[in-house]
Amino acid sequence: MAEKRLRILVAKPGLDGHDRGAKIIARALRDGGFEVIYTGLHQTPEMIAEAAVQEDVDAVGLSILSGAHMTLFPEVIRLLTEKGAGDVAVFGGGIIPEEDAGKLKEMGVKAVFTPGASTEDIVKWVRENVRPRE
């Protein structure tokens, strides 16, 4: 049986319009063979969790450059769990200090990529770490 293609939601929370990185990652993941859904800008955690459930994705990648990562990541995880989708892998990237990245991983964020991470690193991480949901 052919392996199911992984579905990834790339999401951009917050009021800012810095979507250059999110779009590059979405494109790289798509070229890497995944099914990619990009939310577009200005999403709230509620909208992101809802889209993840609606689209039945295996992972959610958040792009956060506003400095609000310590509230947005846990909020998305909480809402996913509330909607019975706590097994969706949440990862992300942006301008995130090392010490915050450590704390985020303790809160259940699977991977945090900071400026300088290559698109290849990210595609490789998804390939090796994200599994289709049951």
Place this chain on the structure above:
Amino acid sequence: MKSKQEWLEQVYNRGKERPVRFSTLSDLEIEPLYTPEDVKGDYAATLGYPGEFPYTRGVYESMYRGRLWTMRQFAGFGLAEDTNRRFRFLLSQGQDGLSTAFDMPTLMGYDADHERAIGEVGREGVSVTSIHDMARLFDQIPIGKVSTSMTVNCSASVLLAMYLVQAERQGVPWEQVSGTIQNDMLKEYIAQKEWICPPAPAVRIVTDMIEFCTKKAPRFHPVSISGYHIREAGATAVQELAFTIADGLCYVQNAVERGLDVDEFAPRLSFFWDIHSDFLEEIAKLRAGRRMWARLMKERFGAKNPRSMMLRTHAQTAGVSLTAQQPMNNVVRVAIQALAGVLGGVQSMHTNSMDETLALPTEQAVMVALRTQQIIAEETGVINTIDPLGGSYAIEALTDRMEADAMEYIRKIDEMGGMLRAIDVGYPQREIAEAAFLYQRQLEQGIKTVVGVNKYSIPEEIPIEVLKIDKELEERQIQRVRKMKRERNSAAVREALRRVAEACRNGENLMEPICDAVRNDATVGEISDIYRAEFGVYKDPGWI
């Protein structure tokens, strides 16, 4: 004498060429040598004199020998009182122009007490919710004597109204108010992504503002047509040139269709370019832009007033080129970019600070950035000659090529039915995303270099500082806004807002009703809510 081709075959090819791609930052391939063979145009038609059509060599006859460019550094933070103190300090230091940065809620049309404003109040700029904040911002600053630049777009109509009402309260007639408001909505859909309603009504509001300023505040520049954000989003230099000028054409077209005489309003249009790191490419871009605008205004719109054809521009060095790694290197990048801006003939400039990728700049870093411009102006001697690189075979060939490539984009956009249609189908958005992706790939493959990042990197701790939100400041502003909303005459506010909604529907110019609304203490969020209700909310199509 040999032809260039013969020289290439017989002489150049005997030498060694390193196996790298010789191309600009935007990936235009560059030849090893340019000669008179590469510069085909007639001198008078393509270059001419500074201060004369087609303005390739400069918009003013004496350029920097007459007056240096304006060194205009952008500032804004916290509550209006905080920014007011900074403004008064800058004015006391001899600066004669102010440049205002607003916070995200103000920029997106939300009041400080809105749910979506949480954590953002006063963070990346000053918080302005009502006329009372505008009054605090300009307390003891004579609006009739300073020129103020306001970087705001989808809520620009409200901020302009507040500024004019504040002028009125200082006893300054609108005819004496000078300044610039960015108000370039088309580039929001293309690049910066700060919007309220869909593109067509947004352009209607911009057109209302052009019409209103032309008639009521003729010294105010109602739009600053901006390539900066387009480039920062990943566009090439040619795309920046093409999409920005196409945006300008769309505003002019709409204003002309409104019945305005092109020579009445076009002299008050100004531009805003990004100055990136590819030195010759940037100089060529600035020169090509002037020639394109002059020709298009004359040929397409029949402009007769020379000032309608002059592309006057502000410029800012490229924020996106700054690196968190080895941040001192940024001083060098900014200096080279600023030099390109000056050699390209800009009218005003902001130079970025070396530490801006890490946090809000320190005072020392801001000082170095300003000194960079002063050193170029007063030590390097480049200001002695107007357009000193004019006539360089390489510069002229590149100027011609950028103009031709950008005109090809403009032709495609015309074919689609203009920029509004092009944005609807995601054309500029996709072109930029494609260019950004290609550049990222080239960086990862080492085809393009960023010193200290993908080459010459060193083990280093990068001190990423996240700006801590001052909860107390935010709370103070929220309480102040709530108190104002409780105490104002709510019937008058409702009536004024109803008039704004009516103008949205019946097509009358929105600016007078908005001025009335702000006089009656209506807020940026409330007027933006009228836009949301009357015109709908634009949703990011998320093109990738």
